[in-house]
Structures are given as C-alpha cells and as structure tokens.
Amino acid sequence: MLGSAALAAPPGSGDGVIVVDFETPESVPALTSVTGKSGALFASKAIAGTKSTVRLTVPSGQYDVVPEAVAAGGKRYVGVMSARSLLVRAGQTKSVTVTYRLSEGMQEAHVTKVTDTAVSLGWTTPTGTAVEVRRTEGDQSAAKRSDGVAVATSGSGLLDEGLKPGTRYNYSFWAKPGDSPLGIDQLNGPFVLTVGTTDSSVSSQPSYVVTPGAFLARATDLKTVAPTGSGVRVGLADGVSPPAPGAGVVLPVSAVLRGGYVGTVADISQDGRVITLVPGGIGDAFDYYHLKIDDLSTLPMQRITEPEPATASAAGVAKAAASPDTECGKATTEAKVIDFDPGFQMAGHFETTVNTRNVLGADIPTGVSLDVEAAVTVSGAVTAKVRGMLACQIKVKSLMIPFPAGPVPMGFYFKPTVKVGVEGAIQVSNLGAAVTLGFQLNGHAGFDGANQFEGNPISTAQPLTPQIDAVSGGLFVKVSGDALIGPGAGTTGTGVIAGIGGTLVPLEAHANVVVPATAGSAPCLTFTASGTVGVMVSVRAWLGWFDFKADYVVPALQQTAEYPGSPWAWPTKCDKPINPSDNVLGDGVTKVDDDVAGSPDQWGHLDGFAPDGKAWVLSTGRITDATGSPGTQASTSLGNPGNATLSSYSGQQTYDAASYRVTLVPTGSTLNVKYVFASEEYPEYVGSRFNDVMAIFVNGTNCALVPGTDSPVSINTVNHHTNSAYYVDNSAGASGYSTSYDGLTTPLVCSVPVTPGVPTTVEIAVADAGDGIYDSAVALLDKGIWSN
Template sequence: MKLRVLLTCVAALVPVMALPSVAWAQPGTGTARITIAAPGDVPANVVLAGKTRHVAAKPRAGTSTVVTLTMPAGAYHVDLPRVSFGGTVYIGQSSRPEVVIRPGETFGLVVTYVAEEGSRGLHATTVGQTGLGLSWKAAEGSRFSLRRTTGAVPAGQRSDGVEIPTAGTTAVDKDLRPGTQYSYALFTQNKSRWYGPLTIVAGTSPAGGTAQASYIAAPSTLLLKPADIASVVTTGTGVRLVLQPQIATPLLGAGVVLPISDALPGGFLGVVTTLSSDGRTAGLTAGGLSDAFDYYELAVENISATSSQPVQSGLAVAAKTASVSCDSSGSKKITFSPEIKLAGHFKTKVDKYGFLGVDVPTGASVDMGFTITVTGAAALDLSGSVQCELKLPKLVRTFAVSPVPIAVSLSPTAQFSVSSGLKISNVGVQAVAGVQVTASATLKNGVSASGNTFMNLSPLAPVVEVNGAIGVKVGGEFLVGPGAATEKAGVIVGLGGEFNPVDASFKPHFEVSDARFNACTKIEVAFTRQLKLNIKAWLGDWDISKTVPLDALSGSTQYGGSPWFLPTGCKDLPASGTPDSLLGPGVVKVGDSVVGADGQWGHVDGFAPGTKTWVLSSGLIANAVGAPGQLASTNLGGDGDSGLTALAGLPTHDAATYEVKIVPAGTTLHVKYVFASEEYPEYVGSAFNDVMAVWVGGTNCATVPGTGEAVSINTVNDKKNSSFYVDNSTGASGYGTTMDGLTTPLTCSVPVTPGQPVTVRISVADTSDHILDSAVALLDGGIWTD
C-alpha cells in the first residue's frame, strides 16, 4: 500500500519537474551569438541541435568569426563535428555543452578548434592499379592502426574495415582492384591515448582503356552519389545543392563532386561558398581539380568525335528555321555540307604533396593537343548581298566519368559574307588546324606554359558561273577541361575560346570589266583563334589561379601556300580584249561626272611606266603628254575649287574635278595616283603651290605618306619628302610627260562599309595664277577595295 502511494506521489511530481523545459520551448525567438576560433585557413562548423537544427560556419579566411543565429526559443545541444583539413584533424572545444535560447534574449557561445595530437599529413606516395603507398607524420614513439574500407565511408573505429600493416610512418597496401575507390582511416596512439581517425579517399589507377582517373580526395571533399542528394539546380553562377539528412554538413571552401544527373548532364565540380542555417543547402561555385583532390591524374591518349550533317539555308524562309540566321536582299540560297572532326590527347595531373615521399608540391600540370579537321564544299546562288550564319551539330566528347567528368566540346558555326549576286559551287577546303599546349603551376616556379600550332590545308577549285567576293569562317567555341561540356553545362577550368580552322576569302582575281572575271578565283585562308588557358593550384597558404596567354593560342596565321589562284594557272591567263577601266576589283560604279573644260580629262600613256592612266589636268591633257622640253601651260580662265583653295591657303584657278559614286565590296577603299606639275622645280616654296586632293566621303586622303600634309608642290619635291619625288626635268626612264616633276605612284586607303555607297572626288588646280599646269594621273584599276 505504501509502495503504491509512493509511486503515485512520484508520478504526480513529474509534470511539475518538467515545467522549466516547457517554459524554454515557449513560442518566440531568441539569438545565439557564436564565436568560432580556429587556426588561419581552417574552416569549421558548429551545430546547435534541439527542436530545430542550426549551423554556424567559419570560412577558411581569418582565425575567428562571429555568427549570429535567430532561433526558436528552447534548449539546444552543442555539436562540434571533427574537422579534417589540410592533413590535420581539429577538435572543437565549447564554452557550454548546452545552449538555452529565451525569447528576445541573446546567448553567447565561444567555440575553439585546436589541432589533435595525432598524426598529420596523411597522403599517398604511389598510386597504382593494384597497390597504394601512404605516408604521414607523427610524434616520436607513436603507434598506429591503419584501416581500409571499400567505398567513400572510412572506418570510424579501430575494429572497422581491414587492418593494413604499417612500417614506421609509412604503409604499402597491396592486392587492390584496378579502378576501385577505397577509404583509409589512420588511428594514432600518442602517450597512451588514441587519436583519429585521419582519413583520405583514394581511387586506384584503372585498367587500360578505362575512362577513369586515379586520385586522392582531400578529407573535406564530398564525393556524392545520387542517393546523397535531395535536389540540385543550376543558378547561373553555380549550383544550389540540397543534401539528404544523413549527409554531414560540408565545410565552407570544401570541394564537392556531383554525379551526372538530368539537372547536370556533365556532373559538376564545385566549391562550397554558402550554407543555409540548417546546413542542408549549399551554394557551389565552379572549382578546379585542386579544390577537391590532393592528387589527381588522368591520361587520355586518343580523343575523337565527328559531326557530319548537310545544312541548307533557304534564305527566303530563314525566319522559320531556328538553326539558321540569315539576312539577304535576294531570294536564293546557300547550301553547305561540312564534316568536322575532332582529335587529340589530354593529360592532367594535380599533386599537392609530391611523389616518392618528398613533401614538395608539384602543383598542377596539363599536356593537351587538339586538332579540328574541316572538310566540305558550299554552293552559293544569290541575287544580292547576304550575311549568314549556319549552326552545325555540336561536338561533345566526355572521356572521364569517374570521379570527375573531363570533356571537350566544339559548338561549330559556318559564317558566310557575300557582297553581291553570284553563282558559285564547290567553294571549300580541307583544313586541319590545332594547338599543342603544356603548362604547369608549382610552388617554386609559379605558372609556366608553352604552345605551338598545327596547320595544313588543301583548297577546292570553285566552279564559277557568276563570280563574286565571299567570306567564309568555319569553327566556333571550343572548350576543354574538368567538368561538364554538354548543351546544358560548360567547362569549369581548362582551355576555351574561339577556334576557327577556316577563316577564308574567295574573290575574283580579275576585275569585273575584264573578260577573265569568271575564270580565276583568288583564295586566302587563315587559322584564327582566341583561346585562353586557365590553370589553378593551391596548397595551404599558397594559391595560384591564372589565365595564361600564349602566342600559339591567339592570333591569325595564314596557311602555307596562301593565297591560291584556282583553277591552277589562271593567275597568268592572257588578256583577251580587256577594256580600259579606272575602277578595279571590289567596286561597282553607280554614276560619275567631270567638272572642268573640254580636254581636261582623258585616258593617256606616259605618267607611270608600263600602264595607261586617266589624267585630270589644270590645263589641256594633250599638252601634258610628250617630253620635258615641251611646255604644259594653258590659261583656261576657269574657276578654282573652294576645297583646294582651303588646302593651299591661296586662290586657285582652272580646277578640274572627277567625281564617282561607287558601292564597295571590301572594307578598305584604295585610290592609286600620281601628281605631276610644270611648276617643278623652279617654283618650289613659292606662292605658286599647285595642289590636288582625293576626297572620300568628304575627307582628303591624298596626303604625304607618314604625315597629314596634303600633296602639293611645296610638300613633295627634291628637297622635302624627296623619296616620293621623280625629277623629270631631263627625262626620267619610263615616263612620257612634259611635266618637269611628279610623284611616285602613291596610294591612299580609307575604311568603308561594304555595300554602303561612297563618293570619291578627285580635284587639281593652279594656285595663285592660271599658267604652268599641274595634273593628277589615276592608274588603270586605281580605285578598288579589299
């Protein structure tokens, strides 16, 4: 009876004794202010577990950090996860084992992480297919227990897994399976107390032909499996990862390797940059191999991929074809059937500790070589100008899937630029272009790199019905490195940029007025690229991340043999009734006019050796042809030119002007001319400074080479700029003009917009009087573009 009464009394007291706990869990929130201290460059986590779970995280930077958490009121246990970082285990010590959060109040907590007195620097000295060597550091007289398990979960107790014999501070594990993942846990007895485990995860070298790397993962690295992940999404700047509850919260700055999934078709290698308050959600940014691995080695000797697909751009319906972007004034088409092949090799190595027990970091190295072969012919049948880009099937080759995808991709395009109507088929080449790059980053020497190019090309002979100028560029965005390289993901680190094995121009060799216009095509082809090599490696306080510029990776290089003239021998075809023409290739005349008296403009021999010229004179051109003993001086009583008067600074007279409106096909307009005068040499330096000009779009380009001075009597003569002067006072060889002096053939060049009309205005005049003529001689074909 007494026992029953006693039990009844105890039961009645239990709710009363529990009342304080109920009070702590009352509604409302309070604040936990947590100070976390740890040696510099060591991250750490503190977990407060109670009604809810909260994580305070210290980043690698600095020796301490203060984290403020707003939490539901209640009691929380302070959990201090062991930190295995940089080859050392750190143990947390808390100022309180429990935290009580009361509504509206702030609770202070101090946590300090210190290095454990066990072993340090556990790392691999050899990694093979069936064996692995390990080494570490420890206090004199220490005893060890090294345990091996298969997979990524290391032994938690000295009784777990398989015991591996040790010899001093080294061990050799034998009879392993190639291409298999193992975990090693090192327990150390120091002064009668056991410490550890210090852990690493290793992957043995694969058997020949297997797409897998050998590696040693850093202890803080998460090598996740699909079952470890609740969700993962890309963010534009990285990845947002939600972990399953059984996975420990990662450290800030730790490497994370995500498997291939629908969200990440190429997997992902990232670094933890943010953590949610509950520790389950991590923000990752793209990282490098050295962020996740102490050692990583992969060698792929042969990489190959092919993309072949006929592509036809129906320009009239381009807007309806998502893969083609064209802008044409005509209604016809470009058909292109290319084949693009990718080949090469890739070797990479990250080693933070060095081999053979020498603790000197060799950093990171890469040896890669890639060639892209482009073969194909285009047919163009156009009635007007066109700028066209054809998107071709993407080349992707992933050649290592465990533990980190290493991939190469090319997103190829073919770009065509045509300035006028034409009809040409079999426009194409077989081009092979590539780069070879070796680079390394070491603690001692920093970053060093070298590279060279591979180039070979054979052009096809175009079949021409109506000739014209064509620009062709085939290539695209090239990416290679550890990480993803698919339609949905890009390379994390490695080699990337623009890579164009074919950057070509096809144009008529002869001008449009020449009967040989359709008979010969000039082909120039270059290999253009704008690639960047990114190298990253770090060890402790040492951190190196650099973009390495190399001449081999950037620039434009003409193929050997460029330019070609096809069909073979066409460059030397004999003329067949070629009409005289002032306009050369790459220009189409809209209209022209001459201002001046009859006889001031004509087509004659004599002003330049070996060619006829179009002459514009301040007198009669008939007086300008002959020998220097004759006099070219005609007073026509004509007006001057306001533009020439401004250039001379004195009144001008008897001006003559030729004006022509043209449509350029190229981007640079050239005008080749000779200035001649009877004022030479007696009136050099006087007021009789006859002058000329070539205005292109309103700006005079007829200036003395290397200066901004307009060409005139006083700026080109036997005393000033004499290298451009020809003394004809007693007759110069090859010249047949009465003028006593003239310039050498000069060329002015001006940027223009293809397809946009531009006006060229050429003028000459006497200055200060109407006598002693001057002239401008324009060579045949002397106005052209390229």
C-alpha cells in the same frame, strides 16, 4: 561572409536564439551542427579571418552542439566547444564558443606511393598515439571500426598490397588517445583518405589522392543542381552532411552539368541542405592527380543543345533571304539561297599531373604539368545563289568529348558560332575547305619558380573544287567558338572552370568571284581562308586553394594566320596579274624593272581596242567595264587620286589615275610606242571641261601628241570635229573594234630618239578630268614598245 548574422530569421513567439562564436587559426574554416528534436542547423565560418559569429533562430528545446572536423592546408583541425548541450527557452539567447585547433590525434595523412596493386601511406600524430586503419572499396568509407577490412600499420605508415588496378579505396583512421582529452572522441567520424590505384593496361585510368575533407558527390547525394552564372547551387539529399567552407567539391555529369563541375564551397544554408559553389580546380579536391588520354578522336563526340529562346530555330542548314545576322533557316524566297551544313571533328591528346604537396615524392614536381593537343576540324561546302546582300547565322549544336577520367568529369568542349554572308550577284556551289585548327601545349607551373608553357598552333587546310557561274560578288564564312579542355568542360554559365580555354576560329574565309574582262573566259574565284587561336592557361583553376594563381599567355597561341596554300584560285592562277612587259615589249628592248599604279581592277590584257590584236589596257574605271558593246556604259568613280601632270595638260582636276612605268634598255637609237586612247566621254562631252587625258612619258617628256602638232592627245584634241582623221566613232559599233567606249583613236605611234644601251624610262598614264565618272583608257598594243 559565411555565417553572418544576416542569415538568421527573426525569432517567433516560441523561439529562442543560439549564438555561435567561432575562433580559429588564420585560413582555417569552421562548421558546427546544432541538433534538436526539430532537426539540425549549421553554423559556419569562411576560410578568411580568425573569428566569426552566427545567430541561429531555433524553437525552444534541448540542443547538442557538435563541431565538424575540418581540413586546411592538408592538416586536420577539430573544434572544442564551451558547451556541448544548450537548453533554449522561448525568448532566450544562449551562446556557445567553438575554438578550432590542430588535432591531437590524426593531424595529417599522405600517400607516398601508389601502383596498380599497392598503396603506401604515411601520417603525422603526436608521440604515443596508436593508429587503427580500416579500408573499404568504392564510394563508402568505414564509419565505425567494424566496417571494411583492417590494414596492418608499422610505426607512422603502412603498405597495403594485393589491391585491384584502377580502383577507388578509402582508408579510415582512428587515433588513441587522440582528441579525447579535449572532450572529443571523434564523434564526427574518422579521418578519411581516398586513393585511386593506377592501371597500367588502361592509359585513360587516372590515379589520384583525394584531399581530406573534399566531397566527391554521387548522383544520389544530390537533390537539385542549378548553375548560377558564377557558380553552382546544390541541394543535398537527405542524410548528406554539407562539406565545410572552402572544401573542394566534385559534381558528376548530369543533364544540367554536361561536363560535371569542380568547385569549392562558398556558402552553406543554415539548414545544411543547400551549398553554393564557386569555380575551382583539381587541386581543390585532390592532393595528387594524374591522367593520360592518348587519342581523343577514339572517344565518342557528343552534340549538346544549348538552352535557347523559345523563338530560336535549331536549323543546321541555311536556306534563307535575311537581313544581316538574321538566323538562317527562315526562308522567304528562293531568290536568295545559302546552303551550308558544316561537319565537325575533334581530336588530340591530354595528359596532366597535379601534385599539390609533393605527396608522391620529390621526383614529381609540385604544381601542375600539362601536355595537351587539341584540334577542331571543320568541313563542308557552301552553295550560294544571291543577288544583292544576305547575311545570317546558322545554329549549330555545341560539341564535347567527355574523358573517362575517374572521379573528375573532364572533357574537350567546343561551342561553335557560324555566320555566312554574300554581297553582289553570285552563284557558286561546292565552295569550302576541310580545315583543322588547334594547338599543342606543354609546360609546368608550381612553386619551384620554373614556370613555363610552350605551344604551337596546328593549322592545315584542303580546299574543295567549286563550281562557278559567270557572275560577280563576294562571300564570307566564319566558324568561331569557345573552346575549353579540362575539368568541368561543357558546363556553361558557371565561370572559368577549365585549365585551358579561349577562342578558336577554325575558318574565316572570303571568296571573290570576278567576271573576266576577256569575253568567253571563265570567271575567276579566289578563296582566302585563315584561322585564329587565342588560348590561355589558367593555373588558378588547377592548383586550387594555394596562394598561387597565374594566367599564362603563350605568344604562339595568340595569332591569326592564313592556312598554308591560301589564297586559292579557280581557274588556277587566274588571280595572278599578267605582267605587262610580257605583252607590250617587242623587239630591241630589254626590261630592267616595271610597276603599275592604281587599283588592280584598273588594268588587264584585253581584246577589242584595235583590229591588230590584244592590248594591255589602263582604265580610269573597272577594266571589266571596258569590254563589250557601245550600249554598255563604262562609268565608275573609284575615289582614287589623279595625276598632277595630267591635270596641267587637261586644264582640269584629274581623278582615278592609272599608270604603267617600265625601265628598259634599247638596242636601237629610236624608241617607238604604239597605243590607242579611248573614252566614254565621246562624243557628248567633246569641247567641255570634262577633258579626260593621257600621256606617254619617255624619260619625262610626253610623246603622246596629236601627229604633226604639240598638243597632247585628249578628248578635246582628237574627236569627230578636231583631228578627226585619228578618231574612230564607236557609238554604233565600229568594224574591228570590240569595246564599250563610244569613241577612241586609231592606233597611234610616238617615236623618240634614245641612246642605245642606256636605260630609258617609259611611263604611260591616263586619268578622268573634271569629274571621276565616264571612264577613259589607254591601250598599249601587244609588242607595242620597240626600238630600231
């Protein structure tokens, strides 16, 4: 707690002790200086509670006790001391009681109107009080009655006209008799109210009313500034008196505080040279504040280098072979290369009105109103040349657009993190997109009960046209960051000090390059891009000392969604699977519906399974392994389930089943299906338990039988030993065939009687048997299902 006895040092042999006992109303702070020949010490009391005791160790001598006037809840309080002067001898302890009470002079002052050229003020004083007002322009207020310019008063108010637009004015008040009957003759200075006039010709010029007792610091007022992780510790320059506990403090932009700072006083050192601040908001320092920025993109964007470990690199372009999450820019070989140098833009608009005590009339709601648009655009192309795996981070500077916001430092701040990774064998360039992600938000929060914020995400994307080599693999890019907009944005390590903040992930993209099954075709690249918005409005950071705090979560600003148009594919539509019915249905049949079961990489439309043309192929492995020469082994265990019926045909457990089912209406009385069965199990595993199997079910009955028999077609029923008339040995490459499978059947046809005009279901299935490796496939030749 402020002012605790623990702050006092043990007395030396020539020292004494002054004990300051504070008594205040609830929620009123206290600050008293104790001044002797050796300088001044300060005793203080926090806002909470009504009593506090402070022990000050002092050299022997004479000391003057001067309570500082404080502000609480818009009212002015003064301290009445039991003794104005204390003589302290070595080893003695002297006590003084300081009792704070509402002033008998200027109790409060407020603004009733502010325009470009006029300010209207009102105030509260006891009956019979005379008020004198002096006005100054700029940072310094009138400290005595001869400073500044006299302003005429009328009753309990004044109208000051002929002022300059967009200018800071200070009004100093003296009241008679004021607190003189209490023994206080405003020894600690006048009551001061600071007002900033509007400027209708400049949209970014704020108008404001400073809360009495708030400290708008200048760079010359500060000796040191250091973030603490939860606030800021400030060393005051000589001659600068500390503000009272709980007072709002606005610190200017500096090399340490890129976004300035808005906070409240949490602690004061006993010598009064160091104050500790905790995060605050506009309402801590201003009774009224209005700012409107129409277009943030017209303001210059700054790139901020965050403090980094001594070993960190600031490279913005990655060219590296690295382990996962290693920093890019530490190249080891040219065998693994990722180049990505993202560009950033920030845009939007910002308008806020804070009115803590309705100082400008009932037409302005008490509380905070916001109308904000903030968006980050990320652009850039990725070049990747990797075989294997590479994942790394790219160092990118933080970004900030500072606002010309008068006495309150404000900004739009974004601290990006960029990760890139590749897995597989991939060579691609110019892969990327220009994406814009952000949010629109407007609403109000206050004491009227109508607290509501609404928002919508902003999301656009324009992909680049990549260049792809014939390799396969995957690539990911993620650009994420912390975003803040409001007072103190851009100041890190000091807690939540902005009104709107959260996470923006402008780009989370995944690319996949697949080698086509058809020889000579271009590889297919698919690119999926999404963005994430997670934004919260912290009203506590805007309304300051009021007993009112709330965090507003706007549902529309808590989401992850793909960008419009995503995913994209090159060549166009290469990612769209070919509908089997477009190829396999011939004359005399009309499709009702169809579907394919298994993994998407288990089927495709290929050449090479028969001299008669192309075929729709279902494989127990990757369809890309089905083409080529017999020297290429087709063997992949996908971990997919088998087919119970095929297991019964094979006599073994089956795996990696794939099937195509079509319901059709025949016009003829006979339905025909033309197919080829192929396998990598040939010829080595003929006669073994690895009896890969297929079936063609027509209305539930298998017609894929060895011609002239009741035996289902499989490895063990059609091969170079058994039913060899229907077998093609492809181990050395057979004429007219182009597949990696070592053996396959000749084109076979099964014919089944059907009823014309009645829907008929055909299902073609294939599965590994005995284990999940050494792939097999069934091919339906083009137009290979027909009726007559």
